[in-house]
Amino acid sequence: MKIGIQGTLGSYHHQAADLFFNSEEFILYEYESFKKVAKSVSKSECDFGLMAIENTIAGSILPNYSLVTKYNLQIVGEIYLPIQHQLMALPGTDFDKIEEIRSHPMAILQCDQFLEKYNHFTIRETSDTALTAKKIKSELSRNIAAIASQKAADLYGLEILKRNIQTFHKNFTRFFVLAKETEPTNDFDKASITFATPHKSGSLANVLNEFVYLGINMEKIQSIPIIEKPWQYNFHVDISFETIQQYEELKKRILIKTDNLKILGEYKKNNPYLLKELEYIDLKSNF
Numbered sequence: 001m002k003i004g005i006q007g008t009l010g011s012y013h014h015q016a017a018d019l020f021f022n023s024e025e026f027i028l029y030e031y032e033s034f035k036k037v038a039k040s041v042s043k044s045e046c047d048f049g050l051m052a053i054e055n056t057i058a059g060s061i062l063p064n065y066s067l068v069t070k071y072n073l074q075i076v077g078e079i080y081l082p083i084q085h086q087l088m089a090l091p092g093t094d095f096d097k098i099e100e101i102r103s104h105p106m107a108i109l110q111c112d113q114f115l116e117k118y119n120h121f122t123i124r125e126t127s128d129t130a131l132t133a134k135k136i137k138s139e140l141s142r143n144i145a146a147i148a149s150q151k152a153a154d155l156y157g158l159e160i161l162k163r164n165i166q167t168f169h170k171n172f173t174r175f176f177v178l179a180k181e182t183e184p185t186n187d188f189d190k191a192s193i194t195f196a197t198p199h200k201s202g203s204l205a206n207v208l209n210e211f212v213y214l215g216i217n218m219e220k221i222q223s224i225p226i227i228e229k230p231w232q233y234n235f236h237v238d239i240s241f242e243t244i245q246q247y248e249e250l251k252k253r254i255l256i257k258t259d260n261l262k263i264l265g266e267y268k269k270n271n272p273y274l275l276k277e278l279e280y281i282d283l284k285s286n287f
């Protein structure tokens with residue numbers, strides 16, 4: 001099985017792939033952008049692609065919603081990953097000597113408070129956290145630190161200078177698992193749908209009332225600008241339900257109340273952190 005990820009071995013996408021496909025055999029294909037991951041799945045270069053879609057600190061990655069529809073991909077699964085960022089540099093580096101910090105823009109956003117506290121650093125955005133760590137090692141870059149995972153530090157032999165520097169300890173990123181086509185199945189309790197509603201008072205509320213009527217849980221609603229139609233939006237909605245009948249009934253009922261209703265994916269709900277508190281071991285930051 002071939003899996004496309006945004007990033008390099010040791011990236012958070014790599015960890016998400018390990019978690020989702022844990023016991024299955026797979027080969028990872030590294031891509032430098034989300035667009036390339038989407039393309040690789042649509043051209044069947046990869047069987048599945050992993051794509052970060054939202055983070056509890058930094059919010060939604062809006063362009064990724066558009067990639068799912070642009071490349072006609074199916075959401076076949078989801079994974080919620082705890083994200084703990086470490087500041088790392090070449091072994092023996094003194095924290096006070098660090099002049100520049102490099103990382104993926106999302107990781108930088110998630111460490112905003114740390115970076116504000118030590119505001120003398122030059123911040124440089126890079127394409128992924130693990131590649132940044134890898135390059136610091138291969139180019140023997142002195143006085144430069146990366147924000148990346150513990151796994152990246154282990155893989156590339158860097159030393160951790162500051163631990164768990166994300167602004168909130170409970171930092172999670174949700175990833176979509178994408179495929180080109182899916183076999184029909186009844187083994188799902190969550191779906192991602194998208195639709196537009198007319199610019200009329202109450203039109204969105206009318207749709208949402210159907211969710212209430214059928215006892216369907218809306219887990220997320222995200223408006224996405226329709227690029228070719230300024231100030232018009234598609235709504236991307238994630239819903240979960242007890243029975244497929246509820247979901248089938250919902251689709252029938254909202255078809256006439258929406259424009260361009262599309263099903264982006266039907267999959268198994270997979271958020272172990274939604275209701276229960278996660279047990280954190282040694283999650284103290286030291287900044």
Ligand SMILES: O=C(O)C(=O)C[C@]1(C(=O)O)C=C[C@@H](O)C=C1
Pocket residue numbers: 006007010011012013014052055083104106107127128129130173
């Ligand atoms: O750079 C990486 O390691 C990634 O996997 C990218 C990414 C992202 O795109 O949001 C994944 C999870 C974290 O939220 C930070 C960065």
